[in-house]
Amino acid sequence: MNSELEKPEVTVIKCWDAVNVLMPKLAHSAAIAVPEKVIGSLSVVSKERLGTSLEWSPWKEALLSEDGTYAEQVNCTMFSTKTGSYRIPHVSIDIEDVKCFKVHGDEVDGAPVRLTFITNDGTSHSTLELDDMGYQELIAFLQERLMIERSVKDPHLCLVRDRRGRQRRQDLYDIPNQSAHFLQRFAKSPVTTAFLGLSKVHSMLMTAVDVLAPPMMEDGGPHGAMDTHRIPDFQLPPISMNNLQTTSNDDQDFEVISIKPPLELPPRHTVHRRAPLTATEWKSFFDSEGRITDEHAAEVKDIVFRGGVDVSLRKEVWKYLLGYYDWNATMEERRGKRELLAADYYRMKSQWSTISPEQEKRFSIWRERKDLIEKDVHRTDRNHPFFEGKSAALKVMNELLMTYCMLNFDLGYVQGMSDLLTPVMVIMEGDEVDTFWTFCGLMDSITHNFDMEKLMKELDHLSTLMKYLDPSLKRYIDANDPKLYFCFRWLLVHFKREFSFEDVMRLWEVLWTGRPCKNFHLLVAYAILDTEKNTLVENKFSSTEILRHINDLAMTINLEKTLELAESIYLQLIGAEELPSSIRKIIGLPIRQESSSENSPSRSSREPSKATESQRLNKTAGSPGAFEDHVFESS
Structure with a gap:
């Protein structure tokens, strides 16, 4: 019996050859070149007692080179050469578990189509790329088994509303009567299986609600056919009591209840980013003694905000952006400052390195911090070439973090700091002094992230932005996770684990400019949520x-598009006729004085025009007017 459970009977129903899987983006650069996509076969497989699934595996023969080998592992294939290795994930998707799928790009006849399936527990599986015929056949097969509708708000999102051919809807009482494979999965991975089970309970409850409100019909056909984009959106979003206002009527025995209009925002605009700061541009900002004037410093920040810094310049430019070097210091002054800071660093390093074992026995806080640092050092970015194996960089990382504890006794070490340190170490090429003081500048800018109360306040600010930018998304999130705990990691380590090493360095240097407003990182966070809204809500x-x-979005987010959207949202906010004080405070605009409507002058006489406001923002940010010259066009 056990052997039968381990090896269920498998039947291949349908198969497509030459189907590509897009390789996940690596968090760091690798010694071996990782292909953008890998070719393989996609099959519809029926397994006894396990149901029907979509399964993809690579063509091993296509991977092999003269010095390459592959090894089958659970759910993946490892491909190795003399210079390194990479993991090729397999795809296995239970068709009954599909919640939706995204069609990437335009569905043009004859062109390859990319699909990303998302299952009931929220997992986004690897993206498949099929030719047009394979795509049409796969969709036809899925339509035979699933009731699929295309989203009204996002034509690239296809939603699974129900399963076809059911004798009856699954009952909640069926859950204990799971087959043996369910129990095996639970024993192997209890947390994952429990979450998956809970998500299925949620799906069944939502299905039960759908029974009470059957789909609307249009043109005599079922609501949600795949070939229509005109599906009526008949569900009214819940109304927050904060949006209601009452007007009494002296002549009537009732009150008129109306809904206050949401914040009126102008259309978003398309913004354009530029190439990174070049060596020629960077050199042009120095005077004969090595100073950078305030005006030129502002211009550098504008360029970095718009395009980042060329990789070859980061070692120098980061020192300025993070306050290690003063912009208007001469070359001689910078050299003198570095000598003083080097002496400070080695003095603090000697303080902790000379603590005796006897002292350490009576210093519990120090022991705790030391143990935590040692653990984190050996599990932070170990796949990056700079830190892999028995790299000497691990010892340096440990010493840098221990020394920071001596500089900042109150904060000490908190998990997440090692994530922030590693990019600085890579850019500073292992120089301890430069790395330490540049890292200190980074920590000074985000120390509040390691204060739980202040971090929760940042999440509250993000929630406030969402309230005015998209009230319907805010209501939906409030009904599920009002504290926005799913954004916690984003803010704690400044998106370090959401982007590749190169992308996160580009993002950080953009944020360090302070452009175009205070708390721009919250607009970046909102831009990601805005992009995923339809997937979450529908x-x-x-x-x-x-x-x-x-x-699951980690390593899949397009940084440039996210930055463009975040800036577009900022321009949308400052273009609003009346911006609430709470929003003005979050993005660093001055709070206007309220006055009575009877005596208040017209808007044009009591507040600046949009052009004047833009000029004022540029002046406040220290910009010589780059934002005035920035060209943008309506979407």
């Missing part, structure tokens, strides 16, 4: 599914 993701889906 699939009715629960809090667990939202968390899983957001975590």
